[in-house]
Amino acid sequence: MAHTEPKAIDSTPSGPPEWLAPALDVAAMDVRGFLAEGVDPFAAIMEAAAGIEFGGFLVIDAPFNPSPLRRVLAGRGFSSYGRKLSEGHWRVFFHLDGGADWESGADVKVSPEGAMTWREDDGIHIDVRKLAPPNPMLAIIRLIETLTGNETVVVHHEREPHFLAPELAERGWRIARIANEVVNVRLWLERDA
Numbered sequence: 001m002a003h004t005e006p007k008a009i010d011s012t013p014s015g016p017p018e019w020l021a022p023a024l025d026v027a028a029m030d031v032r033g034f035l036a037e038g039v040d041p042f043a044a045i046m047e048a049a050a051g052i053e054f055g056g057f058l059v060i061d062a063p064f065n066p067s068p069l070r071r072v073l074a075g076r077g078f079s080s081y082g083r084k085l086s087e088g089h090w091r092v093f094f095h096l097d098g099g100a101d102w103e104s105g106a107d108v109k110v111s112p113e114g115a116m117t118w119r120e121d122d123g124i125h126i127d128v129r130k131l132a133p134p135n136p137m138l139a140i141i142r143l144i145e146t147l148t149g150n151e152t153v154v155v156h157h158e159r160e161p162h163f164l165a166p167e168l169a170e171r172g173w174r175i176a177r178i179a180n181e182v183v184n185v186r187l188w189l190e191r192d193a
Helices: 032-036 042-050 067-074 135-146 164-170
Strands: 028-030 057-062 078-086 089-096 116-120 123-127 153-157 173-180 185-191
Touching: 028 042, 032 057, 042 057, 042 067, 057 067, 067 078, 067 089, 067 116, 067 123, 123 135, 135 153, 135 164, 164 173
Parallel strands: 028 057, 123 153
Antiparallel strands: 057 089, 078 089, 116 123, 153 185, 173 185
């Protein structure tokens, strides 16, 4: 039986950008090992990004879509495009082209509390890192109160929010799963069955 590569899932609805073709030949910097060992790869990534000349590319392999990193590099003039290659393996291509969009074609909203929300294949994501308490909880509660279906909410947080579970339970939600990484605690929230 022939081996087939996993089908890539675009993280943007508009498909790949025109600049992607030459980026496919660039060797990827795989940060999954750093994160698995509890090491924050941010400094190494920033050092690599600083060495990219205008028109050049940086390719990162990560265990999740590194949306905060994409925003940081967008602020430094990088456009980005991400693909989910398999479970726990994202490849994100960065192109230093003066671009300001952290994800081409992404529909990103900012809540009154300052949390960013966007949609990916595994649900609605909300990034509450860097928000002062009680804003993370307020943003999460505001989001789940607007949802009507059985959608999953993926929360990106700096730590496990101990006071969140009772608030979720009052609203018929629960924390279904937690992934605790060095710079990103992810919580998957689901409605009670």
